[in-house]
Amino acid sequence: MMYAISAIGAALILAAGHFLPWTITPIIIGLTYAIAALGVSVMMRAGQVSFGHAMYACISAYTVAFIARAYPGTDAITLILAGVLVSVLASAIIGVFMVRYRGIFFGMLNLALSMVLFALLSKLYHITGGTDGLRIPRPPFLGMTLERESFEFLLLGLALVISFGLAWWVQRYFRSGNGAALAAIKTNETRLEYLGFSAYVVMWRGYLLSATVVGFSGSLLALIQGLVTPELGLWLRSGEYVFIAILGGAGHAVGAFLGALVFEAVKLTSSAYFPHLWQFILGFTLIIVIFLFPKGFVGQLSKRMKL
């Protein structure tokens, strides 16, 4: 069932990208939001909300920018993987102390680190280009040097493949022993420890997975925008990721994509018709959704059918 819906969705996206090339950029950006929210929803399974996960998107995006500028001609795939690798390494180290914290302290420490990163990126002008950010020259794709349109179309295809891969991976993780243990941290951590699991290790693995997923989103975003700025790591960006994850619901990997779809739709229509009120409408939507579907769209869907 889910596979059929996702396949239809992907086909629709590819068709849109093929016939209406101007939709490619907003669609890829929407997908990067969905991927990042997917990463955030991994930690939400454990009841932990991070208000700083945008820093991992920021780390991988700046890695892409640095490598693409230092070694022009590096392949897009290599760039994406390098970006993800660096955010995985960063999260492995940060995770060592981060996973001791719960609740608001977890959220705040993530936020604190992302603010420190944001401050450094905006102030170290000679390395990072300050608030203007860094331009990224268009890299070759699998050895082919491409024009803008075909590059963007291929990137769209790649973004879809990555989305599928990550959604499948996260969903598999949710159903694995480790994923179940992660969800148990939310229900009752003490009991989990009595069962012989180390809550610390379970959290660390979850943290690593969530940062990996968010890292993919950052690399893709850097490539489609051709520009990285410190705003990528601002806490409001992390807040938007949390927003999407809540909208969709953390029960199933598909939630992040549904959430991103609604988020982007609300954002685009309200900024087109009520340019001064888009934040108002976004906030209003969030409140209404929380009151109507406290478990997100996925919670509502799974009430009606077996996911």
Add this chain to the structure above:
Amino acid sequence: MFFDILPLALVDGIAYACLLFLVSMGLTLIFGVMGILNVAHGAFYAFGGYSAASFIMMLAPTTESAWIPLVSLFLVAIVVGTLLGGLMELVLIRRAQAYDPILKLLLTFGALLMLEDVQRFIWGAQPYSASEVVGRLGNIELGNITYTTYQLVVVPATALVAYIGLEYFLRYTNLGKQMVAVTHNREVATSLGINAGKIGLITFIIGAILGVLGGALASPTTSLVPGAGADMIVLSFAVVATAGLGQITGALIAALMIGILRSIAVYMAPEVEVAVPYIIMGLVLLVRPHGLFTVAQARTI
């Protein structure tokens, strides 16, 4: 060099810390009693600043007095805080009592987004400031440095009075004691005949007034721009987390620490100024994972 700027940095830092403390005190009070981390508190701060500034800009040409604008800062804070806080508690918070803390937090995040647009709709994007108040209260010379009376006396005194007043209220008045009871255990308090709904409304209004007052007192010395509220809320989160949730005295100490070190950083290392509060918070939480002043809680299995 360091000792030359120290007195300046101290006064700046203390004045800033007092504003930060007022906002954080409201935040931590609301969290303590209701278990809600109110992100919309940043919007309360911004609304306080904007409405105080525009009220004083309207009032200042009609009078020469230094006291009328100063007193009106407080009046504006009380009126705006009661309206905003009361409205939000009745419309939003009251309905979400049984929700997960994360969902409660996101509800207030939604409210912040809405209020920021309302604020932009009312006051536009140009900066606002009520500098008349500072000018009319004059200066004080200490050593050979001139300080403004406003920053040296008015702001710290207000914060101190608010702190002592709140502590007295919580410890020695009937209503305050009921509030503390609700903090400890809502259900038991209700069964003892305390109207937890009413206590929630009063708490939220007091917290909102403190947030609005922080903004109103900031308006004479800073110029308000869109986004000021969002900046303030993350900073006061940092204060509250450093202090430990629900700790009022802790918030005072954490705010002083963060405010003073930040203003020293403004003079010594302006590049990292934005990051200083978060570095302090990170270091504190590394050593004390639940903040400076939290008491250990029993594990429930």
